[in-house]
Amino acid sequence: MTVLESREALAVTPSPPVRRTWHRPALAALLLATAVLYLWGLGASGWANAFYSAAAQAGSQSWKALFFGASDAANAITVDKTPAALWVMGLSARLFGVNAWSILVPQALMGVGSVWLLHATVRRTSGPAAGLVAGLVPALTPAAALMFRFNNPDALLVLLLVAAAYGVVRALEQASPRWLALAGAAVGFGFLAKMLQAFLVLPAFALAYLVAAPVPLGRRLLHLLGALAATLVSAAWYLVVVALWPAADRPYIGGSQTNSLWELVFGYNGFGRLTGDEVGSVGGGGGRGWGSTGLTRLFGSEMAGGIAWLLPAALLALGAGLWFTRRAPRTDRSRAALLLWGGWLLVTAAVFSYMGGIIHPYYTVALAPPIAALVGTAAVQLWRLRSRPLAAGLLSGGAAVTAVTAYLLLSRSSWQPWLAPTVLVGGLLAAVALFFAPHLTRWAATATAAFALVILLTGSGAYTLATASATHSGAIPSAGPSSGFGGGRFGGGPGGPGGGPGALLNTTTPGESLTALLRKDASKYTWTAATVLSNAAAGYQLAGGAPVMAVGGFNGTDPYPTLEQFRQYVADGRIHYFLGEGMTMRGTSGSDAAQQIAEWVAEHYQASTVDGVTVYDLTA
Template sequence: MPRKTVVPAPARPAWHRPALAALLLATAVLYLWDLGASGWANAFYSAAAQAGSQSWKALFFGSSDAANAITVDKTPAALWVMSLSARLFGVNPWSILVPQALMGVGSVWLLYATVRRTSGPAAGLVAGLLLALTPAAALMFRFDNPDALLVLLLTAAAYCVGCALERASARWLALAGAAVGFGFLAKMLQAFLVLPAFAVAYLVAAPVPLGKRLLHLLGAFAATVAAAGWYLVVVALWPAADRPYIGGSQTNSLWELAFGYNGFGRLTGDEVGSVGGGRGWGSTGPTRLFGGEMAGGIAWLLPAALLALGAGLWFTRRAPRTDRSRAALLLWGGWLLVTALVFSYMSGIIHPYYTIALAPAIAALVGTAAVQLWRLRSRPAAAGIASGGVALTAMTTYALLSGSSWQSWLAPAVLIGGLLAAAALFFAAHLTRWAAHAVAAFALVVLMAGTGAYTLATAATPHSGAIPSAGPASAFGGRSGGRPGGGFGGGPGALLGTTTPGASLTALLRQDAARYTWTAATVLSNAAAGYQLASGRPVLAVGGFNGTDPYPTLDRFRQYVATGKIHYFLGEGRTMTGNSGSDAAQQIADWVAARFQPSTVDGVTVYDLTAG
């Protein structure tokens, strides 16, 4: 039986520590600067974090309100972080958004550490820089959606797989599985898209016999199931009468939410309770990621990453089975291909910001290839691929920006500069040392010009609402955001944005609020979130996020009113409806409109449920 050998990571030169510190500091500044400009960002999650700061039960279940009526339509791991921060530092945009920015810094550091182990510190630094300068990353690491925690955990899992490959370590592989399992508690089945890549990389390259590799993978699978499944089991066993309704489900079931609405329904489009699928973000197919707002978030380096993957596999085709460079290609390449294919062909709900999940793999592949090809620049094949990658990126940038009015000079400048850099890079091996390094630096600037400029524009633009998109408001169409004024409307503004109640309505909601379980009720979670954040008191979100959840039923709502648990109903009696799901919210709105007299406060229709 051969003994396991541990291959040391590439040596770290003296300059790497200050360079890494500079990268992490710059990333922190990028993600933290003027962070409060986005206000509550996604008020749907901010309101749930507010609820978690007021109630431990709301924190555990991810309730939309502190009175624990209904949960958000995701598992609550990301809310745990935000709620704890709000408990420590108060409920405000900074306490909710700063943890996301710190997750971004952590993701950059973990990606550097992972790439460095196989390709050296220079490749790790380039990969970390490219991740930091991905527009979708800058968007989500400055926002309060669950994607920031998901990316942090998946990058941590990739680091653990790298350590497991070095040591043939079942323990490190189990840690990777646990990280992915916890990622499930952030965004459910999307976390599992990396598992095929991790499994193939370990199965192919771990330096132990096949039987042990399979046994180690079985242990990692058990760790994944345990880390993801414990919460599902606890919620399933918890008496339904003593916990909030599971938002996004039709049967008050977290299992249905995880594997239906937020699971396989996203692939097939058969999402009960949904009000629309992915058709708004381009037709399914291989070009989806290169169209519209998805392209602005992620497409800049995607062709170069695919070229890097193909070239890397070709150069390592004769390497030993346990070659760590090829194992890294299988890991990052598998991550990229599986996730990209799912995003390209899924028929259900998909939003542009989902593409942040591609960012670590793209950054790792391009960063590794840039440094490795530079080291092999005396070989014509390597020089040609490096030159082609720069030219391809320049043309991609030109294609993405040529149809936009934003910074119209940038597209031709990057195209001309990229083609010049590509030509010079092909002959870099024949230049003097100084000239060659100047060409390399210029090529790297061109490589990052488009994605970097768009990332800076993303960070400088406030984003809010349920469906943010990377970039400035002037590029690739408008950006989703909250709408000023108030009022439950039932249209897309109420579903995708949020309400900002005026001073008179806010004062009304706070008046005698302690006497009621909910100071108000309204249809749709985003509408409820705005009222709740303004008043600081629980607001019942009738029908959940889409208005199609069967909670509360009309009978239960009437009981709440009869027992004096709700003070006001806010809205005009219209709901957001889809082609499936419950119409309980519509029944409630109609019942309120027929039984109670409306008044208008700050432009919002108000029904006093205690005056009937």
Template sequence: MTVLATRETAVPPSTPVRPSWLPALAVLLLGTAVLYLWGLGASGWANAFYSAAAQAGSQSWKALFFGSSDAANAITVDKTPAALWVMGLSARLFGVNAWSILVPQALMGVGSVWLLSATVRRTSGPAAGLVAGLVLALTPAAALMFRFNNPDALLVLLLVAGAYCVVRACEKASPRWLALAGVAIGFGFLAKMLQAFLVLPAFALAYLVAAPVSLGKRLLHLFGALVSVLVAAGWYLVVVALWPAASRPYIGGSQTNSLWELIFGYNGFGRITGDEVGSVGGGTGRGWGATGLTRLFGGEMAGGIAWLLPAALLALGAGLWFTRRAPRTDASRAALVLWGGWLLVTALVFSYMSGIIHPYYTVALAPAVAALVGTAAVQLWRLRAHPAASGLLSGGVALTALTAYLLLGSSWQPWLAPTVLVGGLLAAVALFFAPHLTHRAASFVAASSLVVLLTGTGAYTLATAATTHSGAIPSAGPSSGFGGRAPGGGRGPGSLLSTTSPGAQLTALLQQDASRYTWTAATVLSNAAAGYQLASRAPVMAVGGFNGTDPYPTVEQFQQYVSEGRIHYFLGEGMTMPGSSGSDAAQQIAEWVAAHFPSSTVDGVTVYDLTATG
């Protein structure tokens, strides 16, 4: 009986969306667009580090291609640049402003909701697709990242696109769709490197289990998809490797001017082990919180993703149980393998990685959580006559209400937590007895339960969207920026990641005769340089890169630039990175400047004129 019920809920590949569902989908997408676009400009430059790179890309094609921090191509950001390509092209078309940089991120959010809804619909029906899309839209981490300009927005869109292609590939054992999934993941790599590959085990397993073709052909198709991943990701690596180092910017985040080192070291396995040369407080296990299975349920991570995470895990277990006797090619079980594998692998990596990790990374879990919740909610409802199904459905709502109660606490909107708990428990009881209700009464219970299910996460998502966010480490919820609190407490690292906001007098000074110099100024740390550059609209060299620990420029290189008259000012006193590894060239440069050039104070900033002598 369970297998037949599962089959009935699946949607044949050729079945179009029924017209009656199109208005609901339109309302979902329109509502998502309003949520992600409304008041978007209030966040200003958001992450100025990436906004400055987008500005540079709008002025220089080389800077756009390499992801340079400045248009004079001194040093790149510490990521592969696919997300910057989108922002830089938008800035070229519409000018450099907050809207041209942030609107593409919001549109990626709308696209992700649409693609997720379409993907879930193919295996579980339109209702499940709509619920999944709604859950994704109302996930706080998603609202945070789709209203911000970190690479995560593009990463999520490409991962969901990859999942859609895998589902299509599983339907008819299509190597073409599987190859397209590989292309999506490859470009996801160009957005955020190895993180994009965390979904590959789930994608491969889903196809290996469910594709309606022989094992040999399944393996051959997977090999072809792997090749497409390597080509889509690798072409850029090859170009950078073959490009003469002297005519391109220094690869930020590396100690050897190597993109390979950046991929496999600082932004790769170093994130797992904690051994990241040149990182903030570099060294194994320093400063990034306790690891373990409870990590996602504490601090700021909980506020971003934990609301429906227990329900998603319950949904995964229930779905696998109800499809345990289904044929190998069953589409519903293949979807569970795909989304469940995505969720488990990514969650485990985030839970146990010892290196740099930020709460907003959890947005990568949101599509899998949403897909599992949407699929289970609708399919268990259709199977509610079965006592186990009605019990699981009731238990999932009660578990979600309890999770929301614990996350909300009493510090923010104190009335909300008990309301959600009581409403959730009442809905859970009603759902258990739903098989005995009239059709109209049962429909009311289902709708009410969905509202209760999404109240906690929805309220926190609205608070996230209503709050301006800036800096390098934004947090979901009513408090903005790194250092803001989320349910469960917790604070981010210190002021290293803040962005400068120069005053009018200093901005005018930087703009004066800026065209005569390659860089109107230089300063230690990329975030400091970004603020000066965005204000002056002239290139500012980020000495030492993001953390001030990259060996670019060397003292000798900087001295040569100064002797050639290529840098007008040096701003600030430099800074020492206690406990960090990597190069100390930036601090040496700051000390050399202080010893050889006269200084003045403009708008509270120490300014050294590198064209004068003391």
């Protein structure tokens, strides 16, 4: 292949006017279908992750709670994340009331926005057809359907990272420092959604611009420094404000042992996630409590169903694209796009594969955009070059690999057993047809391409529909049907009474008698109740509508409040009830203050049982 042919392999050819007539209707149909998929029946999941729903409720009642991401409107303790996602949910709850729809709809709209932005980004480097395919793939990715119908911070993170990628692509067109700085600001705001995970894309973005921006090296470096400054300012301003705010006048920083947001960022939610050394965590690290590590982790039973369907094809597309453009000019934007999306995919996948700390299958939604961009770009460009044997072979090979991957994934589940062989046979037939597509008539070739696209997305599409049609609750939702990967679509078994082990990851709705008890005279107290663990507190707070103190934070291992502080709150008449028997520490580190408080309450106050929950009246 000559240098000119290499450049043609992934070059963008301006679309003729006839294609523009179908592009806009096709895009509108894609966005409409995505909106229906993410919005239909959304309220069935109720509070979804009650941990964040309760914080959104608190933010709708208190501006301070909204700013700090407090779990309750009385500002006892924050959630264990920076609160950007809560800002969106809290403001929505202020405008439309506290209900499942006001909390979950923003995430669904973020999903539609992510699909649109991904399409727009890929279109600028690879044309409208590639943009549409790239937008279709995440819409039919189970992990994406899971997170864009749920209220974890991942939805906002993905939207902001795709927006940042768009900014980098725009910056590459004319070496624009303004667009590059905007991209950096988007990544920085993504940090406020899910902290250091947002920064995993920075090496890829920097490499793409450093290699391909059409200006001398010195100016490229200056532009990157400016973008880095924008990233740091966008991310660090909040940390600085919290650090300077008097600790006595703000909620305790949940997830930290020293009431420090810096510790939370770089410890429990930072490098601790990589090493497994997370003070206050109740699980085991280093592959002991969060699954085995290694190159095959993303294809394991816990994560595969959410993201692995097109992962091999994306890696093949990346390798083929870099080979075809190896002799292209430095400023070739097609290769720059490959560096951007490929670097995003490789760095994030490597971190997810080898991190020894807390990791959950839904994290893989961050891989959906680069997989979609690589597959969409390669599929369309290889189709345009199908008259060349190498391109036809790669296109056919990619289809075959995808069909086999889908078959292996579907074969692991007893769900719809007919689907696996159907996808395999249909996909292999499509692969053969794609190889001989150059010898077909135009209409036959078009029908072959359409059939291949449909059959190869059938497996992931079916799992996506199963994910969207299911209800999801708890802290660790899973993609797919209940008989699919990861042992089910829910975050574990039912939560037990307040403070019980089940409440660590799940919550329950209290009965009518207990709810009435919590609401009675609630306005007379700062907290209508206190209980160990944030998820337990969330269920009581959402039902009663009044602040409930989450003793010990999410894991029950945060040193807030101390026993002395709690006793003073009780003496001052600020807490009405204590709920539950408390919990036994299951972690190997962190504070045992919650356990001390539970034992002190049980020793000094008489217990009663209401709707199966142990209740201590702290004012008796």
